[in-house]
Amino acid sequence: MVLMTQSEEENFALSASIDNARNVSHILKAVHFKDTATVFATENGLKVTVEDSKCIQANAFIQEQVFQEYVIREDSITFRINLDILQECLSIFGSSSPSTTAMRMMYNGYGTPLVLTLEEDGAVTDCSIKTQEPDQTLDFEFSAANVINKVIMKAECLKEAFNELDVTSEVLQITMSPDAPYFRLATYGLLGQSHNDIPKDSSMVEYFECGQTQSNRYRLNLLKPSVKAVNLANKVCIRMDHRGFLSLQYMIKNENAQVCFVEYYCCPDEEFEDDNEPAM
C-alpha cells in the first residue's frame, strides 16, 4: 500500500509508517491519563510523556523497529499534542476490528500540525492535528546506580493487588525489604488498614534483589493511572531508589509480539525515615 510518493516525503522532519496502527495506539493507552502528551522523536523512535501534578510521569517508548518505515531528519523533535484527539484518529476505523489499519505519520517541524493518514479496506482518512509548544518535562533523575530495591514480577499479580486496594485510602504504602514481608502494599482507608504481601519465593516473582528495607508512601490517586499500564503488560519491574522514588517499568507486547516499554515515575508523598524504620 503506497500512501505517498518518495519525493513528497523528502521534506518532512519526521515520517514514519506502520502496517497496524494498533501497535501504536495500544501502547499509548497505557499512558493515556491526561488529555495532553509531549512527543519526543529521535533516531531510536518515539517517547510519549504524560505528567500530572509534578509528582507522576509516564513515558511510553515505541522503538523505531516497530515501524515499517521510520525517517527522521533532525537530531530530535519535540512537540506537545492533544492525546485524546491522537487516540481517536489512530482508532478511526474502530479499534477492535479483526482487520488492521495502516498508518503513516508526518511532521514538518516546529509549529506545523501532525499529519496522519490511515487506511483500511480501501477507505482513507487524513487527519491534521494541531501541535503545541512543548513544556519542560520533569527529570526525576532516577538512575539504575541509585536503585536500592528491585523486583520483577508477572503483571497479573500486581494487577490483582492493585484491583484489591482500598480506594478510600489516600496513600499507598509500598514496602520492599530483604526480610519478610519482602514486598507489601498497604492502605489506610475508612475500612481500616489492609495489606497485600507478595513473598520473594512466590511463583509470580521472577527477580528479587532488595538491599535494604524501604517503606514509602505515595498518593494513591496519582498511582491509579498506572493501572492502565498493568492491565496491558506481561511483566512489571518495580524499583525504589535511595530517595524513595518509585519506578514502575511495564513490558507490553504488541500484536506483532514485539516488546515495548512503558515507565511510570512517582515521588513519595512525605518525608519518611525509611532506612531504620521496620516494615509495618
Added chain:
Amino acid sequence: MRFRAKVVSIDCIHHFTNVVNTISKLLKKCTLRLTLDKMYFILPDQVSNGGVSMWCELKQANFFDEYQMDGASKEHNEIYLEIVAENICRALKSAQNAKSLKIKLTKKQTPCLTFEVELPSIASNSRLVTHDIPVSVIPRRLWGEYEEQEMPDFHVSICMPPMKTLKNIAERLKNLSTYLTIAANQDGDMTMKVETELVSATTRFQHLEVPPVTSTDEETQSKDWPQNEFASARVDIRKFLQFLAGQQINPYKVICNIVHETALHFFLIHDDISLQYFIPTVAV
C-alpha cells in the same frame, strides 16, 4: 374504525420486529398510518425534531397472513395513530418464539393497539400474553400534516459504503466535533469530514456505485451538476449516528442523496420495505 391483523410465520414476526426496532432507534414517537395495502411509520418535518423527518412504508401482504381494516370513513379508508415505537418493541419481544401474533385496535380506557401473543407451552393449551399499548387516534383534519415529502431535487446521489464501517468512523468523529460534513460526487467519491480548531479529519471512499438517473422530462439539479464536483451538507453528527445506529433491516442498498448545503436524504431499499430519512444542514 377497526383494525385486526395476524401473523403466524415466525420469520415474518422477526422481520417485522427488526423494522420496528430500527424505527424505535431513530425516533421516539411517530405516526402509524394504516391503509388497505400498506403500513407506514411517519415522522413529519417539525421544528421539535430539529428538522429530521422519516418515512417508512411496508406492504402489509408481505408480513401479515390476515389483515382487515375499516378506516375513518368509506372515502378515507385509512387510520392514523400516534404511537411510541419503543412500546411496540417491548410487546414484540414476547413474540420472538410465538406461534402467532395478533394486532388489534381496541378501546380500553383509551384507544389501544393490543398485541396478543400465542406462545407454545408444555401443556396442550397455548399460553397467551397480551400487551395493551395506548395510542392516540389522529383526527382526519390533521392528516394533511403527514403527507409524503417529495423526493428532493438533489444534486448528487450515491450508494453508501457499508453501514458498519460508517458507524465505526462516525463514532470516533463524534468525539472530535459536533458537526460532520458529508460530500459526494457523481464519479462515486464520497467524503466525511470534521473540522475544529485542534483537528481536521477527512475520510474518503472511492468507486462507490452511483445509482442510475431515472430519466424524467423535468430538469433536475443533478443533470446540471458537474460530474466530478462535490455536493456537500454539514449536519449534526449525532443525528447521522442515530440513523446508523439502529439499522437492523440489512438493506439491499442505502442511497444518499445530497442537496448541496441544504439536506441529506437517505433511502434504504429492501425487498419488502423502504425507509427514507432526512437530515437538514446546520448553519456554518
